[in-house]
Amino acid sequence: MIDKKLSKKLNVFLTIVDKPKKGIPIAIKDNYLTEGIRTTAASFVLDDYIPQYSATVVKKLEQNGYCVVGKTNLDAWCHGSSTETSDYGPTLNPHNTKHLAGGSSGGSAAAVASGMVDFAMGSETAGSVRGPASWCGVVGLKPTYGRVSRYGVIAMGSSLDSPGPITKDVTGAAKLLKIIAGKDEFDATTSGNLVDDYELALTGDIKGLKVGLVENYMLSEMDSEIVKKTLKAVGLLEKLGAKITKVKTLDPTHAIGVYTVVQRSEVSSNLARFDGVRYGFGRDKFGEEAKRRIMLGTHILSSGYQDRYYKKAQKIRTLFINDFNELFSEFDCLVGPTMPSTAPKIGVTKNAAMYGELADILAEPSSIAGLPAITVPCGMVKGLPIGLQIIGKQFEEGKILNTAFAYEQNKKDD
């Protein structure tokens, strides 16, 4: 079913299921455990690992008529925003194979963008769904932290990880979210909040919607074309009846530090179970990036450094939460560009250990605040797609999906 040749060319799938069950084909990022189907997290440490159980999300999808057709490439352990840290090599951008698909859910984004599937699952810690979806010109939704179960998804930053759909269109994202959202008895951090009917939420009516246009997300170093296209997209929202107001958030550059400290700490702890005793391979199989993160996280959590880094980061994290709370007391959603640039060329991460953290600057603030956000394609810049980012209040996925839907239905192709 999967075009193996195309998959190989773009390096999309790490495992293709030979005889998939009947159902709607869905591609699953290779950090979701799939019973009986090899799951590697794109690391040689788990090169031949075949899980005994499936992630809650995978189970729910299968129960609702979807079938796993393959496991998609990612940055090893989700450590990156390019798929260049994958031990199996980077995934290429279907729009231009000299460029990257982005990451960490690059394989899933490329699988949808290349037409191999209409539905895919990615997962986001900060930008790993939105980033590659934006760069590949597809829809990516990062749900509220705790909206979707993390059970069976190989942990990266446990206080941030949010499994989310990557789809051809907004309706697809709403369909998948409806299935995967909700309380899971196997994940204590999932919320018991009622799950909305996200498909019904897609009315296309955004009259009177209070939208904050985040001015300071238009970074000075940004390509002016990206700014222009983003403003044009926001203009369409206004035309459709939304009330646009320019707003400023807490400087997103501060989020980079907070995110890095929290995530590295959690990474060092989460990867401790791959200690060489089980799973067949030793710790020498860890790639450069994983080793760097384990070392940095271990250092941060060491006694004497915790107060200086980890606890301080948590305090600033609270400041971001408060900042968003204030904005959301006035606005239904916030909009801006998803990524500061278009998909970069292959090799961009070489000697750039912090590449991902910098590239994800516009995703990090909402991630550390646990907010839902969606990216919807809003045009091309020099032949590569860009995305409009819509950030919502906690558990208001319905609202951002509908805003994205209204835009998607009314936009005119470039």
Add this chain to the structure above:
Amino acid sequence: MNKTRKMIKNQKKYTPVIGLEVHIELSTKSKMFCGCPADHFGKKPNTQTCPVCLGLPGALPVPNELAIQNCVKLGLALDCKINKWSNFDRKHYFYPDLPKGYQISQYEDPFCYEGQYLLPSNTDGRDTEKRIGITRVHMEEDTAKLQHTTLNNPSGGESKKVSLVDFNRSGVALVELVTEPDFEQIEDVLIFGKELQTIARYLGISEADMEKGSMRLEANISLREESSDKKTLPNYKVELKNINSYRFLKKAMQYELERQTKLLLKGEVPSQETRGWDEAKSVTFSQRSKETAKDYRYFPDPDIPPIELTDDQIKKIKSQIPELPSQKAKRYKKEFDFPKNYIEILVQDKQKSQYFETAAALKPELAKQIASLMVNKNLDKDYPEPAGLIKKIVQLTKVDYSSTDDTTSAIEEVIKNNPDVVKKYDEGQGSVVGYLIGQTQKLLKGKGDPKKISDMLIKKLQKWGGK
């Protein structure tokens, strides 16, 4: 003379400084963070596991509410303060029995803290209670179990030394209790350990069986100069670990005190280390040096939301705490004035004390006999129902009376020997019966049943008179 005196004066005296770390495995049905059965003793290895307790990728912990309540219950029983907001932390270290590379435990905010236990008076010549500070009582998960063994090569080659891991125990709910270094006598440590076991059983939270490993005692032991300030702790401590019975623990502590005294008298400071007990050689031996503190890199487990305990919840848990053994002991002393060993035996076992209380309620005047037969003859084992024991006691008391035949012949003799008195009876002087009973009792050497004699005598007298 002068010289000897000087030597004695210079011979320093030391006081033991002992603190305890106690682990108690809770007897909840399921493990701490997953649904697997918690009862692992004697089960086939690795038959009670799941992704969570195997620490598989992607698996997440969901805390066991009953276990948390039981931990709080123990804390409350030990007079602890309860943290209304607490959370679980990850404690990192590498060991093959720890599949996640960290143990889920509690660090900064344990469920219970700052409690106390009062060691009873009248022990070791102490005439007041002694306070033992309880530093904290917190919740964590047990590790898997390692089994170091030798496997025979079936094809006849060399046998192989292996370490096997059994994950049945991995993730079982474990309460850790830490005391202040307030113990100054070995005997007190043992009393506390046994009392803690009894408390756990009274609360119904664990069998706290040292031999089965559901209670593990570790003693931090050192010596300070007798004349030194109590608050200044010695500059070293030795941790006695992996000792699975009170008997061995006692021996190990005794050995340590002697060993450390010798070193200190020589002017040496014992090394900071973990030591185990070698029963065959009757010595403690060094297991691990603890000169440098380990960095466990504790941080709040992001997989488990903080746990809030409301006043109502705490109140409810408190209301479930039964009369505790020490309270019961005081009450028995007051109500029944039993000897110390009676009280100890009755109170030690919750079921035994319940049995006693039910029986004593049936026949309060027999309380002492009930206790005596339970303590000295274990009769409660023969009579599952307390009422049965009471019946037996009544029967037992009857056996002491003279038989009916003896009583009959004694009565006949008294009547024969006292015709005058009998005549008075016939004439209507009923009061003479008392004299005749007395005479009969005399012949029976006081062993007669007074009621029986009276009944039979009157019957006989009436018969006699009728003649």
